[in-house]
Amino acid sequence: MGDPEMKLLGLWCSPYSKRVEIALCLKGLAYDYIEEDVQNKSPELLKYNPVHKKVPVLVRDGKPVAESLVILEYIDEMCKDKPSILPEHPYERAMARFWARFIDEKCLPSIWRAFWGPENEQESAGEEARNNLKILEKELKGNKFFGGTSIGYLDIVANFIAYWLDAIQKAAGKEILTKELFPLLSKWKDDFVACKVVKQNLPPWERLVAYYQIRNEAAKAARR
Ligand SMILES: N[C@@H](CCC(=O)N[C@@H](CS)C(=O)NCC(=O)O)C(=O)O
Incomplete structure (x- = not known):
């Protein structure tokens, strides 16, 4: 079985979105990038982040994770075979x-x-x-x-x-x-x-x- 499909709903100028891109890159994870227009939010963004309606949202196997700090920890825990992003202790x-x-x-x-x-x-x-x-x-x-x-x-x-x-x-x-x-x-x-x-x-x-x-x-x- 291949890796679950992953996509990132992001925004080119968002530091929050870029946090996630850096982490995905550090871990060498492949994903599809979808640029959002936050002035005209897509139905997908509203569906995947109905609480905050903000980017970034990482969707893995159809399951969304929102809030950049939460996403960083999720990426770290999902990919334990690569060096950890958070400290070990x-x-x-x-x-x-x-x-x-x-x-x-x-x-x-x-x-x-x-x-x-x-x-x-x-x-x-x-x-x-x-x-x-x-x-x-x-x-x-x-x-x-x-x-x-x-x-x-x-x-x-x-x-x-x-x-x-x-x-x-x-x-x-x-x-x-x-x-x-x-x-x-x-x-x-x-x-x-x-x-x-x-x-x-x-x-x-x-x-x-x-x-x-x-x-x-x-x-x-x-x-x-
Ligand atoms: N606490 C959030 C902040 C995310 C955030 O503020 N995203 C902005 C883009 S930089 C956004 O989606 N804004 C749309 C809006 O506020 O309606 C995180 O860490 O992910």
Whole structure:
């Protein structure tokens, strides 16, 4: 019997979607990719993720799994014959999950607000984002990657900070994360983006910057 059929409902510019693509690539798993239009959601997306109606959704043998962090763990557990994405030790696994939630629940929302929140709150949100990133930077603990010597779960979860944030900064003409303020995180970013498995699963740079420029213009127009 062959491997069960797998498909990913994704979006080219979504860091959540790209987390899953990186993990599938790391594990060497084949899948069909279906690009979603989140402005006009397909019946398939609504059927497979009726709760959140968001990408990514990984469908294996007709069974959907939604939410990128859940999908990453599912991929890791489904494919045990390949090196693990999460750390082996239960305590280290718990810590990786803790920091992943810190990224999704603290770092990313403060970054969104710094760029797209109410104008009079953007500066304080920027400060909050820097504080969160400083806390995260300490978690590198002198390692090349959050996963140690090679990329793992937390590196994949932090993909937005490694790549998307630079595109957003370029489009907006303002910076939260700089080499001067975050030397260790900046080095991590460069090393992460240079990994073959990451590089081949990132959205094209110019297209991403243009996407955020359009988004910024739309946000400005909505405020007028
Ligand atoms: N917590 C979710 C977030 C996924 C998410 O926000 N996806 C966005 C694309 S980047 C989406 O599908 N948005 C459609 C919508 O909000 O209606 C995850 O980790 O998978």
